[in-house]
Amino acid sequence: MAKTLYDKLWDSHLVKENADGSALLYIDRHILHEVTSPQAFEGLRLAGRDPWRLDTNLATPDHNISTDPNERAAGVAAIPDQTSRIQVQTLDENCDHFGIKEFKMNELGQGIVHVMGPELGATMPGFTVVCGDSHTATHGALACLAHGIGTSEVEHVLASQCLVTKKMKNMHVTVDGTLGLAVTPKDVVLAIIGEIGTAGGNGHAIEFAGSVFRDMSIEGRMTVCNMAIEAGARVGLVAVDSKTIDYCRDRQFVPKGDKFEQAAGYWRTLVSDQDAVFDKEVNIRAEDIAPQVTWGTSPEMVVPVTANVPTVDEQKEASKKKSVQQALDYMGLKGGESITSVAVDRVFIGSCTNSRIEDMRAAAAVVKGRTVASSLKQALVVPGSQMVKLQAEQEGLDKIFTEAGLDWREPGCSMCLAMNADKLGAGEHCASTSNRNFEGRQGNGGRTHLMSPAMAAAAAVAGHIVDVRELGSTVNGSTV
Secondary structure: OOOOHHHHHHHHHEEEEOOOOEEEEEOOEEEEOOOOOHHHHHHHHHHOOOOOOHHHEEEOOOOOOOOOHHHHHOOHHHOOOHHHHHHHHHHHHHHHHHOOEEOOOOOOOOEOHHHHHHHOOOOOOOOEEEEOOHHHHHHHHHOOEEEEOOHHHHHHHHHHOEEEEEOOEEEEEEEEOOOOOOOOHHHHHHHHHHHHOOOOOOOEEEEEEOHHHHHOOHHHHHHHHHHHHHHOOOEEEOOOOHHHHHHHOOOOOOOOHHHHHHHHHHHOOOOOOOOOOOOEEEEEEHHHOOOEEEOOOOOOOEEEOOOEOOOOOOOOOHHHHHHHHHHHHHHOOOOOOEHHHOEOOEEEEOOOOOOOHHHHHHHHHHHOOOOOOOOOOEEEEOOOEHHHHHHHHHOOHHHHHHHHOOEEOOOOOHHHOOOOOOOOOOOOEEEEOOOOOOOOOOOOOOEEEEOOHHHHHHHHHHOEOOOHHHOOOEEOOEEO
16 A cells, blocks of 8 residues: 555554554654753652663753853853753753763754754654654654654653654645745745645644755755644655755764665655555645745734735635734734835844754855844844854854844754743844744744745845845845
8 A cells, every 4th residue: 555754654663553543653762952851850750760762862952041152151050040040950960860862051962952953863764753842843854753742741752762642644735846036945834834824734744745845955844844833734744865865974873884875775765655645735836935924923924025914804704804903913013014114123043943054054145245234123143053053153154144243142042932031022023034923932022023044134134024135145046
């Protein structure tokens, strides 16, 4: 029987099916951070248990750590917020106690969990991957069955190396054609979410296919899979190809020599069979996608940068009218204005969606030789890991940013979410490369506009949302 990629990954890790429809799934890689692990470790202690397989676990702090270079240099004790400090300290103590490999705050391997995992080779094709973080779907770019889990599940996986879960349906999103100038993976996934809605993928694992994804870098595929959950899915997947194998080669945790070639032979089977049947099919033309910007309080509230903010009167359904009105009120918009007329107070380039070296290069290409608008209160560039930071600095990207007036930070989640010192103030608009824009996501009363790194960099220069194609910059190798 023909199988989808998701079916293959599921079947190869299925331990047991239960009568109630649930199943026990073996987990290959468990990534831990400071937010969802303290209670899980405490549960192990109270039960007198140890982690079942130490070598499958990997930890690093990311959400609560300071990205300010001075605070960072002073160590964990200098984290200003007491709760954040305790969480990071607790992760260190738990990993030391149980013998779990951790890349601590200022160690080279540290980074946002969904950046450092793949770049270290801790994530490999064919793996089942879990983490107590919503955007674990990122790892699906390497043909992994990867998704976020809750605190009680973190404890269960630590104790048993298995996860109780239910099988999902299969969804196939195909984007064929040629992307236009300055249209990036972030624009592609925002356009998909705009098309199917934030509930479009509910109960499904989404496999992304078509020429656009085949042409896309592994980093770009990670951006897309990262936001699969914003389309309602729990899992995002891209099949293995030569790019996948080349990406994995020579990474720290990946087998070497003959063992690598053996692994690669298996990895090449991680594709959907040609005649596999999906429960849901979505087809989008690449040529129809322009640079995207969110205007509201959900990723599905998105428009091309050339469009206007929707109005309440345009909506046909009463429920839609209500949600649009609520979003406009929160965002301080009237509806009907050009999206490029929206001024921004802060710019954030980072997050597990867009903080890899490809993202840093795209943003630097836009701001090179330019200056951040004087109207901005802050413009942050936060690399996703120590390794990204090191590479960016070797390429001189940090100097491009600082000369333009942007703040070059230490790795961490930063302003993606209001769990550290980097927050939006009430009523402030932010051009953000992160993944969520619900009310208060970046700070109480903060207003988030999701976009690509190139678009966020352009907003930093202009002081308002702007079509990056108007700046005459080089984005993703193309001059616009």
